[in-house]
Amino acid sequence: MGVLKAYRFKIYPDAEQKQFFIRTFGCVRFTYNHLLMHRKQNGDSKLTPASLKRDYPFLKETDSLALANAQRNLDKAFRRYYSGQSGFPNLKNKSNMWQSYTTNNQKHTIYFVEDKLKLPKLKSLIEVNLHREMKGEIKSATISAKNTEEFYVSILCIEEVEKLEKTHRNIEIRYCPKQLVHFTEGSCPISFNQEKLLGRIKQAKRTLRLRAKVAKKRKVLLADAKNYQKQKKKMNQLLVQRKDKKDDFINQLSYFLVVNFDCILVQEKIPKTFETMQQEFTSNDWQQFLSKLRYKSEWYGKKLIIR
Template identity: 50%
Template sequence: MLKAFKFRIYPTASQKQWLIQTFGCVRFTYNHLLKARQAYYLETKEIDYTLTPASLKKQYPFLKEVDSLALANAQLNLDRAFRNYFKGRASFPKLKNKKSIWQSYTTNNQKGTIYLEETYIKLPKLKEKIRIHAHRPIEGTIRSATISSRYNELFYVSLLCEVPQKTMEASNKWIGIAYDPDRLVEMSTPIDISVPKFKHVDRQLVRAKRKLVIKGRAAQHRRTHVERVKNYQKQKRKIKDLYLKQKFQREDYFEQISGTVIRNYDYLFVESISADCSEGEFSIQDWHKLLAKLQYKSQWYSKKLVLIDMQEQTNPSTGKKSLELVEIGKQVLFE
């Protein structure tokens, strides 16, 4: 199975410049190929795959200075985006923006070009090793590495490794899991996991947005464009960080729930719903994200997951789903 290990890296000033240059070249390649394919598609209603990063290097020599595998992966990502669009799974591919919070590129491990050595990591095309904070040992064989940066200030590397499948000690326990818009999950056996304080971050966002409006009005009063007002841009960045904090809070909550359930139970009977009927803190999209984590983690550790349709099986007096329907799933599983 494939498993990713994400670490913080600390490149030097010259290494930062090279990584930022690689981000730019990957973004340039992706956007250039997208524009060319979009123009060709409007004329012929077909996708032209003849233009490649290798052919772009002849016209733009600066692309030769960065990792060629990073440019090749940019093309593969664009191909995947078009496939998702034509199959109806996503919207039409969009251009990559230089002003995005996150910038990244992916490179492959070919015959040991990516490896860890004590507190350093070696990346292709980069002669000097980059200092890394490997807070846990990696497992298996490294297949690829994704280098990302936040505001081009904080840098990370995510190593995708091929690891053998693990098995946990069998507990022969089962648990029923249903959707709850306020806590995300309702379980037949309650687990002790506290819901993150989203309202605290919401209040911070309201105040931050109010300050941004005030700073924008002040800039308008001075007849100065907001792009040149430092305190406005600083406040705008604070708002982006708060949104990112909200995202990390939710992801951490999903990880805690899925990890606790997988460690303690062998049989999972999970509600399967598709319509968005939530009016609480967690939407149906959050539920699907949790369900995806439960599905791949159950495969990792040889657990049994059964989806049960409980939409029509609600208590009319309380409006809550009956987790006694897990008995139906048990019959399905053990028969």
Template identity: 35%
Template sequence: MLKGYKYRLHPTPAQAEFLIKTIGCVRFIYNKLLEDRIAIREEAKAGNGARRKPPTPASYKPLFPFLAEADSLALANAKLNLDTAFAKFFAGTGGFPAFKSRRRSRASYTTNNQHGTIRIENGKVKLPKIGFVKFEQHRPFEGIIKSATVSMTRTGKFFISILVNQDEEKWIPAKNKVGIDLGLEHFAVMTNDAMVSEKIDNPRLLRKSEAKVKKAQRALSRKMAGSRNREKARLILAKRHEKIANQRKDFLHKLSRRIVDENQVIVVETLKSKDMMQNHKVAKSIADVSWYEFVRQLEYKSNFYGRTLIKADPWFASTQICSSCGVKGEKKAMDVREWTCTHCDAYHDRDINASINLLMLAD
């Protein structure tokens, strides 16, 4: 079983400079490979002679000597990532590969472990071409290191994600089942097989920090482009957004792990966030709530710990069906939070009723 462990890196100034250069080289190689792949496709469409073979990262080194300073495996992985992107495009599961941007794209590179080139000793992790780097190993692991991905945040912090091949974990089965209805008023409403319901408050993290974010954005907009003060203002804004993202991750990880620990079968509502965000009145709230990430975490944690995750069909009318008699009533407006079934006179809380209907899919 492959499992990833993420830690904070504390490189020296010289090591940080090397990591930044390597990230830049990987982005450069990816873009050059993509540029040449597009040129080859255009030549093939025009019928200009025999089709050229796609280049390799090594073929660029004579033209761009600075690439020799970077980890060759990192450059090779950039090509593999591009190949994967094209494979998804041709399979119809992804869009056409896009060029990586220094400002917008994730700053990272991946290298592989070959005969101990990546290992941990005395509170440091060894990486190819850079040596031992201090890091915070807040949790140990057992297994064989397969690869490592070094990433840098917009605030200049470095992290390393170590992919480990380890034995399957012995998981302890749980007895409970739970239905989870997702929403904006409450982040989640959960009902278990004992018919005990719980409402999880929506933390509204972006809303709570919105005033500080807007203040930082206004300060950035007033600074002169290219000035030191603008860079300081950019860093302050990045820190604001980073704090919100970290708070959101903490909330989602703790809640998803708790649900997986307590329940053997989990039924969760699936919502089309992209379509719902077309409504500009709630777009910011939907982006802040991160339903997709929550379901993603539930999915991989369920796989790790031997749980069964059932994703309800997006068109399943969990809100409209009476959980007492099973009759589907008229479509209800979003502001209707409580209602009475016209068939059996059962009185329902909208969200609790939906979570009970989702729970029934576990049987």
């Protein structure tokens, strides 16, 4: 069975590559915003990236597929708006923490050479932390950056996934605020404990508040307070660690269930008594978990019943 599978890796671009990415982020944002403003003013989608290039030649210097995908993303945003799934599309903002663009693999324009990545419009290879083996054909690559400091690539592949062997076992599960999943029989086989990390986050928050007070006392803007900004960076790194650890647990647990059980019965609704409790796992975490269960059950030939 051919499925779409995504892999995310951290990349380490050199100074020239960083500048290329930053320019591309800007061109994609520029294209998206101009197409959106044209639709607002004229009510049609006749303006295209190709026509924009005639008036703004600097767009020719970037990846044309990235600009085409900006148009596709806007079209998708409008489809969601007209179907009532989301609000009216907003303009892209340069000050957003995350910036990104997507390019497609056309005739082997995206590929790996050992632990380095080749992308369209870039002559040099990019160093990648290739911590997982990829299988299948590369379909597209999305480059993203956090505060133009941390860079990542998400590779979308078409892979063949084989059905898992039948175990002739069924299980019923429901939401648990502390361990995410409550098993009707037995306990959760995969442990999850963030106490040490949460303690470090709590301490980091106290230190951040203290440094904010010191900066205020010295009449220094927080944006210019070096100690505050340094602590803020540490704080953000801890929050990323917490999210990554939780995501890894959700992936492990969802895979464990589809490997070990043929039929998974899920009580989707979260009881109101849990909504007021202190939660290690939120309702968003629960929905993320269910989403992974859905596609993994389909991939591996297992039955998922949500009621």
